[in-house]
Amino acid sequence: MECQLTIDLTDQKKEKPAHDKLAFGVHFTDHMFVMDYTEGKGWHDPRIEPYSPLTIDPAAMVFHYGQAVFEGLKAYRNQEGEVRLFRPDQNFKRLNRSLTRLDMPTVDEAFMVEALKKLVSVEKEWIPTAEGTSLYIRPFVIATEACLGVRASHTYKLIILLSPVGAYYASGMKPVKIHVENSYVRAVRGGTGNAKTAGNYAGSLKAQTEAHEKGYEQVLWLDAIETKYIEEVGSMNVFFKVNGEAWTPMLNGSILEGITRDSTIQLLKAWGVNVVEKRISVEELFQAYQNGELEEAFGTGTAAVISPIGEMSWNGNKMVINGAKTGELTQKLYDTMTGIQYGVVEDEFGWSVKVTE
Structure with a gap:
């Protein structure tokens, strides 16, 4: 895998939502991580780029045969301004288990943790600071090859999205x-x-x-x-x-x-x-x-x-x-x-x- 991470920063930043208006998974940061896979070449071109819609062929195999896996974790900022992740290595280990089960190519776990840390660092201003709030992280992998044959895809895309989220128990923990x-x-x-x-x-x-x-x-x-x-x-x-x-x-x-x-x-x-x-x-x-x-x-x-x-x-x-x-x-x-x-x-x-x- 080509591990040279490139960064392309946007010059049109979004307005950040108020901390008391945060809902789960509806607001997204200015940038996302993207990496591509091509059979025979492996994972390549890892990059941080402006958040934008995808252009994907309607025959992409993810739409027809469901080769899609994802993960979920969070970044947290404390009162001292420190930003932390919680066991991110385990998320990428589990991502690889999911990829293997769906006959999709696995990733370099150590590289992905470092890439994620860089992405979160780039977007640290998006991490809310109110009590109980955090930055939700959604890595996912989809099959992108345009083919209707029932088999594993030959091309894939890995993306990591970031989304500021409010406190899960905003009004207290309720059974x-x-x-x-x-x-x-x-x-x-x-x-x-x-x-x-x-x-x-x-x-x-x-x-x-x-x-x-x-x-x-x-x-x-x-x-x-x-x-x-x-x-x-x-x-x-x-x-x-x-x-x-x-x-x-x-x-x-x-x-x-x-x-x-x-x-x-x-x-x-x-x-x-x-x-x-x-x-x-x-x-x-x-x-x-x-x-x-x-x-x-x-x-x-x-x-x-x-x-x-x-x-x-x-x-x-x-x-x-x-x-x-x-x-x-x-x-x-x-x-x-x-x-x-x-x-x-x-x-x-x-x-x-x-x-x-």
Whole structure:
């Protein structure tokens, strides 16, 4: 790969949105990172250029056969003006796993981290400073070859977009209501469930819409074989505190290997909490609830970091968890994780990567 990064800065900068007007993923910075792949040449021409629409052939294979993968992470600015990334190396490792699963060319992870740091540095003025705000980062790769043959593309484009986002819990952390989904499934072992690919999310939208119509914020996905084992909640990994232990579904090939999930497990173990990664049936969880042993529940992911679950509905049974209030362990995880991300809590794990001093 040609690793000489070129930079073309715009002379027409956009007006930045007010911090109290930020929504998720609707505002974009002045520049983006772009890199191309050509079979026989590899990845080439990495560059930072002005944000602009793409010109792409309507026969591009991404539109027809879905070769598209993406990642999500954030940059954070603390009160001292330091800009930090949270475990960006893990995002590019996972990007490569997704690329491999969809028969797409992998990238040089170390180079991508450095390229991302440069892009964030160029756009550091876009990082909001209000409490809880951040700069969302969306790397993605798409197949660009114009061909309707059913095969892997010979050309690709990798792009990184940056988007300033508001605080996820602008009015305070509130537990959500979850519907256990019995009709639709998210993924199956041997499929693409452990890849962060566009089709997984498209396939989840119908169930999400129906859950909203029933008054629930999220869907709890069950396995596709027996529809009895818990997998993910919405687009997040999920944890349950049961009788003092932290339970989370074991990685099985259909569950995305969340970076926040892994960070949560490491924190819990460091605190002496017994973490159990196993197959968790919804029946077993309901039994724990009836026995008074289901103490807390929460999802983990980039956007919310930690999202408390206050109520679950399964086959007409309603489980109200911890009085529908955020649990003590849930809150501690959120405060510690976000504290590390913003550089205000000691980082004993080496997760926080400085972009600027």
